[in-house]
Amino acid sequence: MKIIRADVIITCPGRNFVTLKLVTDEGVYGIGDATLNGRELAVASYLRDHVCPLLVGRDPHRIEDTWQYLYKGAYWRRGPVTMSAIAAVDMALWDIKAKVAGLPLYQLLGGASRDGVMVYSHATGRDIPETLDRYAAYQEKGFKAIRVQCGVPGMASVYGVSKGGDSYEPATKGWPEEQSWSTEKYLNYVPKLFEAVREKFGFDTHLLHDVHHRLTPIEAARLGKAVEPYALFWLEDPTPAENQEGFRLIRQHTTTPIAVGEVFNSIWDCKQLIEEQLIDYIRATLTHAGGITHMRRIADLAALYQVRTGCHGPSDLSPVCMGAALHFDLWVPNFGVQEYMGYPDPALEVFPHAWSFADGFMHPGEAPGHGVDIDETLAARYPYDPAYLPVARLEDGTLTNW
Numbered sequence: 238m239k240i241i242r243a244d245v246i247i248t249c250p251g252r253n254f255v256t257l258k259l260v261t262d263e264g265v266y267g268i269g270d271a272t273l274n275g276r277e278l279a280v281a282s283y284l285r286d287h288v289c290p291l292l293v294g295r296d297p298h299r300i301e302d303t304w305q306y307l308y309k310g311a312y313w314r315r316g317p318v319t320m321s322a323i324a325a326v327d328m329a330l331w332d333i334k335a336k337v338a339g340l341p342l343y344q345l346l347g348g349a350s351r352d353g354v355m356v357y358s359h360a361t362g363r364d365i366p367e368t369l370d371r372y373a374a375y376q377e378k379g380f381k382a383i384r385v386q387c388g389v390p391g392m393a394s395v396y397g398v399s400k401g402g403d404s405y406e407p408a409t410k411g412w413p414e415e416q417s418w419s420t421e422k423y424l425n426y427v428p429k430l431f432e433a434v435r436e437k438f439g440f441d442t443h444l445l446h447d448v449h450h451r452l453t454p455i456e457a458a459r460l461g462k463a464v465e466p467y468a469l470f471w472l473e474d475p476t477p478a479e480n481q482e483g484f485r486l487i488r489q490h491t492t493t494p495i496a497v498g499e500v501f502n503s504i505w506d507c508k509q510l511i512e513e514q515l516i517d518y519i520r521a522t523l524t525h526a527g528g529i530t531h532m533r534r535i536a537d538l539a540a541l542y543q544v545r546t547g548c549h550g551p552s553d554l555s556p557v558c559m560g561a562a563l564h565f566d567l568w569v570p571n572f573g574v575q576e577y578m579g580y581p582d583p584a585l586e587v588f589p590h591a592w593s594f595a596d597g598f599m600h601p602g603e604a605p606g607h608g609v610d611i612d613e614t615l616a617a618r619y620p621y622d623p624a625y626l627p628v629a630r631l632e633d634g635t636l637t638n639w
C-alpha cells in the first residue's frame with residue numbers, strides 16, 4: 238500500500254481549520270487536524286512545502302517510522318508548527334490503518350478502558366448570576382464536569398468570557414485585540430465565583446477553572462490555597478509553564494489539583510512537571526503534541542507518576558482532533574477528563590462525525606478509523622479568514638501573558 242496524494246485543506250466554517258488528507262493507491266484515505274489558532278498558514282506551508290512531498294510513495298502502515306522520519310529527519314526539532322504538522326500526518330495514518338482493519342481506532346490502541354469519556358464544558362458569564370445560569374444549563378444537559386469563568390468588576394474583558402454573553406471565541410479578525418489585566422482585581426474576585434457555585438449547586442459536579450497563565454507562582458499558590466474549601470477538580474495553567482520549577486512553590490502551599498499543558502508540544506515540555514509530580518493533569522493534546530503516537534508516550538510517562546490526562550479540546554482544534562482524541566481517551570488507562578466546547582453548526586456539517594454525547598459522557602463511535610470525515614465541497618464554500626488571538630496588557634500598558 239502506498240500514499241499517492243497528500244492535500245492540505247484550509248476552511249473557515251465559523252473559524253479556521255487546517256486539515257491534511259492522505260490518499261492511498263487502494264482508495265482508502267485518512268485525515269488529520271493541523272490547526273494552530275492564529276498561525277494556521279505556517280503549519281499549512283510546513284505541510285505543503287516540506288512534508289507532503291516526502292509522504293508520496295510511503296507505506297501508510299509504517300506509522301512509527303514516518304513519525305521518526307519527520308521528527309528526526311527535519312533535524313530542527315519540536316515547536317508548535319513542526320509538531321502540529323507531524324500530528325496531522327500521524328492522525329491521518331492511524332485513520333487509514335484503522336479503516337483498513339475495519340475497526341474503530343480505539344480498538345487498535347488496545348480497546349476501551351471505560352464505557353464513555355467524561356467531558357467538561359464551559360459555563361461563562363459576564364457576572365456571577367449569569368455564570369450560575371449557564372452552569373445550571375450544563376447540569377441540565379447532563380455534564381458531570383463544568384469549567385467556570387466570569388467577568389471581573391473593573392475589568393473590561395476577561396479570558397474565557399465573551400462580551401455579548403454568548404459562546405466564547407477568542408480569535409478576532411484584523412489586528413490582535415488588546416485586552417487589559419489586573420491580577421489584584423482577579424484574585425480578589427474569583428474565589429467568590431467558586432463560593433457561589435458550591436453554595437447554589439453543592440459539590441456533586443466537578444468544578445474546573447482556567448487561570449490562563451496569568452499569575453506568578455506565589456500568586457498562584459495564594460489562589461490555590463484560598464480556594465481549597467471549594468474542592469476544585471483542577472486549577473488550570475495557574476502560571477506560565479516555561480518555568481517548570483515554579484510549580485514547586487505552588488505545590489508547597491496548596492492541595493488544589495493543577496492542570497497544565499495545552500501549549501506544550503512534546504514530552505520534553507512535560508517531563509519535569511510530571512517526574513516531580515508538580516501537576517495532576519496533563520493537558521497536551523493530539524494536534525499540538527505530535528498526534529496519537531507521541532501522546533501515548535506522554536500519557537505513559539504520566540501514568541508512572543499518577544498524573545492523569547485532561548486533553549485540551551477547545552473549538553479551535555478541529556472536529557478531526559476531537560474525534561481522534563475521543564478514541565485516545567476511551568483507551569488511555571490514566572484518563573482524567575476531556576475538554577469539549579462544542580462547535581458551530583457549519584463546522585459540524587463540514588466535518589461529519591461518528592461521535593455522540595449522552596449524560597456528560599462522549600463516545601467516539603464504532604465507524605472504522607477515527608470516525609471524522611471532511612466534506613470538501615462544503616469546505617470550499619468557507620475560505621480562509623485571517624484571525625488572531627488577543628494580547629493582554631497590565632493596566633499600566635505593560636504587555637503580559639494572555
Ligand SMILES: O=C(O)C(=O)C[C@H](O)[C@H](O)CO
Nearest residue numbers: 274407447449550551553576
Ligand atoms: O480551552 C482552554 O482551556 C483554552 O485555554 C483555550 C485557548 O485559549 C485556545 O485554545 C487558544 O487558541
